[in-house]
Amino acid sequence: MATEHVSLTIDGRSVSVPAGASIWDAAARLGIHIPVLCHDPRLRPVGVCRLCVVDTGERTLAAACVRPCQDGMEVRTDSEEVEAHRRMLLELLLSEQPDRSAREETTGDDALYALARRYGIREILLPDGGEGTPRGRDASSPVIDVDHQACILCDRCVRGCDEIQHNDVITRTGKGYGTRIAFDLDVSMAESTCVSCGECVAVCPTGALTHKAVRGLRLEEGA
Numbered sequence: 001m002a003t004e005h006v007s008l009t010i011d012g013r014s015v016s017v018p019a020g021a022s023i024w025d026a027a028a029r030l031g032i033h034i035p036v037l038c039h040d041p042r043l044r045p046v047g048v049c050r051l052c053v054v055d056t057g058e059r060t061l062a063a064a065c066v067r068p069c070q071d072g073m074e075v076r077t078d079s080e081e082v083e084a085h086r087r088m089l090l091e092l093l094l095s096e097q098p099d100r101s102a103r104e105e106t107t108g109d110d111a112l113y114a115l116a117r118r119y120g121i122r123e124i125l126l127p128d129g130g131e132g133t134p135r136g137r138d139a140s141s142p143v144i145d146v147d148h149q150a151c152i153l154c155d156r157c158v159r160g161c162d163e164i165q166h167n168d169v170i171t172r173t174g175k176g177y178g179t180r181i182a183f184d185l186d187v188s189m190a191e192s193t194c195v196s197c198g199e200c201v202a203v204c205p206t207g208a209l210t211h212k213a214v215r216g217l218r219l220e221e222g223a
Contacts, residue, residue, distance in 0.1 A: 008073040023064040023075055024052055034077050035086060035115055037093075037205045038154035039065040043163055048154050049093075051086050051115070055079045087119050094124050098149040101207035111205035112152065135180055140190035143212050144201055148180045151208035157181060157200035165199045181208075 004019040010027050017026045022045065027034050038049035047063035054064045055076040064077070076082065094116060104110040116122075138146035153172070158181065161170045169192055173182035183192035201209045 006069050006071040006073075008069050008071065008075060010075045011077055017069055019069075021069050023054055023056075023062070023067050023069055023073075026069050027054075027064065027075075027077060032077055034064050035118070036065060037111055037115070037152060038156060040156060040160075040203055043156060043159040043203070046155060046159070049089070049152065051089055053082060053085055055082055061085060083119075086115075087121070090116055090119055090121055091125055093152050094121065096149070096152075097124075098147060098207070101150060102145065102147060102210040103150075103204075103207040106210060110207055135178070138189050139212075140188040141194065141196065141212075142190070143196045144189060144194075144198070145210050145212050146181075146189060147208050147210075150206045151181060152206055153179060153181075154205060156203040156205065157209055160199045160203035164203075165197050167193070167195060167197065167199075169194045170200060 005016045006019050006021075007014060007016045008026065009015075010023070010030055010032055013030050013032075015026050015030050017029065024034050024036070024039065024045070034052045034054065036049065036052045038047070039045055039052060045065040047066035050063055052064040053061035054067075056062050056067070057074055061082060064075075090112070093112060097112070101110045101113055104113050135148035135151075137148060155172075158170045158172070161167050169183055171182050172179060173186045174180055183189050183194060198211065201211055204210075
């Protein structure tokens, strides 16, 4: 049986994709980059960070990573409203970050900082006391450092642990501002059943999870 396809327009360009494909996937086919923090093509999309929102002409903006394409849909990925929404979300996320990113200072691939640079955000306009680590850290593991203050609760580490490595170690605990990732029944990482495979570090988009082996190293200027 032939696969059913739907046709839509994204930023004025036409594309045909299999029924059920997300707007994010359709845009990627056209080479249109829609920013994400919680999404990774290898992981089940959850639409947590909302940075991938797009304008579909409906009452509210839609998260592109979880919104299925519809036949005849007209999508705008870079309208003024969409860009303003993303910028505000980035400012809010940055307001809770610690005063330094271990990922940015070592491997230099902190996705949150990269998006901040893309949107020209050079200072935290809405500081909420995120300096230091009021949410705590977990340095118990011999190879992985956990900075809960840098965590944006995107659940990429949870899904990476469950869906890629099938270890089922990481979950969430707490409520409100105190919500954080946890290991097994909320024990330290060293006490948990974590096997130190490093998948959580690989998929983490911020400085929340970093390899201790590279901590202390700094990127050379211009590298």
